[in-house]
Amino acid sequence: MSKKILVLAGDGIGPEIVAEAVKVLKALQAEGAIDVTLEEALVGGAAYDAHGDPLPESTLAAAKAADAVLLGAVGGPKWEPLHISKRPEKGLLGLRAGLGLFANLRPAVLYPQLAEASTLKPEIVSGLDIMIVRELTGDIYFGQPRGVETLPSGERRGINTMVYTESEVERICRVAFDIAMKRGKKVCSVDKANVLECTEMWREVATKTAADYPEIELSHMYVDNAAMQLVRAPKQFDVMVTGNIFGDILSDCAAMLTGSIGMLPSASLNEHGQGMYEPIHGSAPDIAGKGVANPLATILSVAMMLRYSLGAPEAAERIDAAVSKVLDQGLRTADILSEGKRQVGTAEMGDAVVAAL
Amino acid sequence: MSKKILVLAGDGIGPEIVAEAVKVLKALQAEGAIDVTLEEALVGGAAYDAHGDPLPESTLAAAKAADAVLLGAVGGPKWEPLHISKRPEKGLLGLRAGLGLFANLRPAVLYPQLAEASTLKPEIVSGLDIMIVRELTGDIYFGQPRGVETLPSGERRGINTMVYTESEVERICRVAFDIAMKRGKKVCSVDKANVLECTEMWREVATKTAADYPEIELSHMYVDNAAMQLVRAPKQFDVMVTGNIFGDILSDCAAMLTGSIGMLPSASLNEHGQGMYEPIHGSAPDIAGKGVANPLATILSVAMMLRYSLGAPEAAERIDAAVSKVLDQGLRTADILSEGKRQVGTAEMGDAVVAAL
Ligand SMILES: CC(C)[C@H](C(=O)O)[C@@H](O)C(=O)O
Numbered sequence: 150m151s152k153k154i155l156v157l158a159g160d161g162i163g164p165e166i167v168a169e170a171v172k173v174l175k176a177l178q179a180e181g182a183i184d185v186t187l188e189e190a191l192v193g194g195a196a197y198d199a200h201g202d203p204l205p206e207s208t209l210a211a212a213k214a215a216d217a218v219l220l221g222a223v224g225g226p227k228w229e230p231l232h233i234s235k236r237p238e239k240g241l242l243g244l245r246a247g248l249g250l251f252a253n254l255r256p257a258v259l260y261p262q263l264a265e266a267s268t269l270k271p272e273i274v275s276g277l278d279i280m281i282v283r284e285l286t287g288d289i290y291f292g293q294p295r296g297v298e299t300l301p302s303g304e305r306r307g308i309n310t311m312v313y314t315e316s317e318v319e320r321i322c323r324v325a326f327d328i329a330m331k332r333g334k335k336v337c338s339v340d341k342a343n344v345l346e347c348t349e350m351w352r353e354v355a356t357k358t359a360a361d362y363p364e365i366e367l368s369h370m371y372v373d374n375a376a377m378q379l380v381r382a383p384k385q386f387d388v389m390v391t392g393n394i395f396g397d398i399l400s401d402c403a404a405m406l407t408g409s410i411g412m413l414p415s416a417s418l419n420e421h422g423q424g425m426y427e428p429i430h431g432s433a434p435d436i437a438g439k440g441v442a443n444p445l446a447t448i449l450s451v452a453m454m455l456r457y458s459l460g461a462p463e464a465a466e467r468i469d470a471a472v473s474k475v476l477d478q479g480l481r482t483a484d485i486l487s488e489g490k491r492q493v494g495t496a497e498m499g500d501a502v503v504a505a506l
Numbered sequence: 507m508s509k510k511i512l513v514l515a516g517d518g519i520g521p522e523i524v525a526e527a528v529k530v531l532k533a534l535q536a537e538g539a540i541d542v543t544l545e546e547a548l549v550g551g552a553a554y555d556a557h558g559d560p561l562p563e564s565t566l567a568a569a570k571a572a573d574a575v576l577l578g579a580v581g582g583p584k585w586e587p588l589h590i591s592k593r594p595e596k597g598l599l600g601l602r603a604g605l606g607l608f609a610n611l612r613p614a615v616l617y618p619q620l621a622e623a624s625t626l627k628p629e630i631v632s633g634l635d636i637m638i639v640r641e642l643t644g645d646i647y648f649g650q651p652r653g654v655e656t657l658p659s660g661e662r663r664g665i666n667t668m669v670y671t672e673s674e675v676e677r678i679c680r681v682a683f684d685i686a687m688k689r690g691k692k693v694c695s696v697d698k699a700n701v702l703e704c705t706e707m708w709r710e711v712a713t714k715t716a717a718d719y720p721e722i723e724l725s726h727m728y729v730d731n732a733a734m735q736l737v738r739a740p741k742q743f744d745v746m747v748t749g750n751i752f753g754d755i756l757s758d759c760a761a762m763l764t765g766s767i768g769m770l771p772s773a774s775l776n777e778h779g780q781g782m783y784e785p786i787h788g789s790a791p792d793i794a795g796k797g798v799a800n801p802l803a804t805i806l807s808v809a810m811m812l813r814y815s816l817g818a819p820e821a822a823e824r825i826d827a828a829v830s831k832v833l834d835q836g837l838r839t840a841d842i843l844s845e846g847k848r849q850v851g852t853a854e855m856g857d858a859v860v861a862a863l
């Protein structure tokens with residue numbers, strides 16, 4: 150039966166990069182490798198502009214009805230003056246919450262062809278392959294109470310709440326352990342258990358849950374040390390699991406170790422394997438509409454989609470291999486360009502991947 | 507009049523490194539360059555072992571009565587099984603709160619002599635000189651409510667609260683702006699204003715406060731992007747200002763960019779210029795008692811103390827210069843050792859600094 154994919158191009162470079170990912174999907178479809186139906190909807194600033202809402206009801210409903218969502222990126226300076234409840238980011242957060250996408254998988258992988266793009270010394274990052282498993286529907290992102298109140302003195306006070314239940318911690322740890330079982334079997338759980346009671350509980354639950362995975366080597370690390378260790382010796386990590394806000398910070402740090410965030414995809418999954426797939430980079434408003442953005446992270450997000458939500462691992466493999474091949478061919482978008490390589494635009498890169506499939 | 511310094515050696519390598527810093531103070535005292543009185547007390551695990559309390563009343567009282575506090579480091583695996591309220595870290599947090607040390611200054615400076623210690627490419631970090639100004643007595647570190655509650659279902663739920671008032675944000679921003687006025691006049695305020703209302707307010711207050719500093723170039727950055735930018739192009743930063751938890755993570759990341767956290771001091775100040783001074787590295791229990799720890803970060807913390815709390819900038823300069831000189835002489839503790847340099851122990855390094863004063 151045909152699988153439904155909802156395509157949300159979003160803002161900035163979103164439409165350009167998503168168009169290339171759709172090309173790849175259609176190419177696989179045309180030759181019968183996959184059977185998918187594509188639908189489109191608005192989210193983020195684009196949805197706000199059209200409907201006054203960064204996540205219209207109809208978009209959320211379409212997302213719920215889909216097997217998977219492909220997202221470009223949301224946000225931009227145009228919408229920054231808006232109240233926080235109307236910002237493009239709220240569209241993204243609403244999708245995460247609305248679909249229950251609690252498990253965010255963010256690989257930080259260094260492509261050997263792009264090793265020199267890293268700001269770190271080659272011996273520190275060559276062969277880097279970390280999977281960051283970030284909890285995505287809890288923590289201070291969604292915790293209540295939140296907001297800004299005015300005190301009797303007239304002064305304002307801002308509040309946000311970090312909150313986790315045991316079952317929320319357990320299920321994200323299980324995701325991390327399951328993934329690690331197919332990799333290096335090492336999981337580092339990151340918390341601030343020496344200061345925050347909420348994360349002290351996180352550590353206890355992680356330890357308890359690990360008892361079901363005797364083969365997993367579980368370690369714990371404070372978040373400040375984790376930020377250090379990512380810079381000092383990132384290859385010590387296999388899978389890292391952490392909460393929403395720490396994961397936000399650490400996964401971006403880890404991604405940048407590769408020097409090529411234009412290459413990194415992500416998956417956000419719920420309990421039923423339904424997922425949203427997006428590049429980890431943002432909407433890059435400064436280069437939007439110029440046809441120079443790197444579509445590879447979005448194309449690789451399609452590979453993750455085929456693997457995790459659509460049950461088409463062979464097609465996923467082919468995309469991964471095709472991306473590697475275009476890099477071997479020396480094709481580079483501006484963000485990953487280096488001496489002696491051929492600079493191509495967004496569409497040309499997408500075409501090259503299709504040709505290499 | 508003689509200035510009072512309370513010396514808190516703490517745990518792990520604390521006593522060893524503090525002993526060398528005290529040597530430096532005594533050398534300056536002996537030649538009349540400064541006039542100080544030293545007192546000692548227990549904090550952290552050492553205080554817990556002796557009194558069942560990581561911050562005995564008498565220690566806090568002595569700290570309040572002092573002009574400045576010199577701290578080694580606290581913590582270690584020995585005390586990790588303790589309840590969070592009895593851990594060594596609580597001693598540190600109690601001192602910060604008890605003395606009102608809201609401004610944590612954490613320089614991330616690359617010593618040219620140690621450039622190769624960095625895991626980053628030389629062109630990315632050479633000449634690096636960032637000052638991170640971290641708010642230290644607010645945020646999720648101290649916010650109420652906090653703790654772990656049991657829900658009617660029997661499941662536990664952990665909570666911590668991020669909270670800031672406008673005046674707390676304003677005063678830390680003023681510290682950052684004042685410091686930037688004596689440096690590159692650029693301040694980057696780091697928040698998560700796209701998600702957290704508390705930090706949206708932070709951004710507003712930072713912007714408003716900057717109106718009093720027309721020469722300061724203020725920018726804003728989301729914390730995840732800041733973690734990326736520190737890895738991508740750290741030299742874009744002059745002064746960064748942020749809240750307690752983001753500052754904890756980012757300052758450790760920034761410190762590690764230098765590759766030599768054994769070299770980095772810190773100051774924690776209150777509104778009266780009273781301060782606590784400590785190396786940014788931890789208590790390193792694995793090498794404690796071996797005489798191999800690097801005392802330079804603690805010695806440089808004494809220089810910060812002389813500059814910020816004791817009104818002795820010339821003596822501070824002399825310490826900074828002496829540290830630079832011993833590095834020029836090729837002396838290195840194990841943590842910063844490289845080919846062709848001479849390895850020395852903790853005490854020998856302290857003696858060398860005294861000789862170079
Ligand atoms: C855009 C923003 C709301 C989002 C987040 O903070 O989760 C982004 O940084 C991410 O990591 O996907």
Ligand SMILES: CC(C)[C@H](C(=O)O)[C@@H](O)C(=O)O
Nearest residue numbers: 343344373581595598599754
């Ligand atoms: C030891 C710990 C409580 C402390 C903190 O989190 O503030 C440390 O990491 C620091 O940065 O001084």
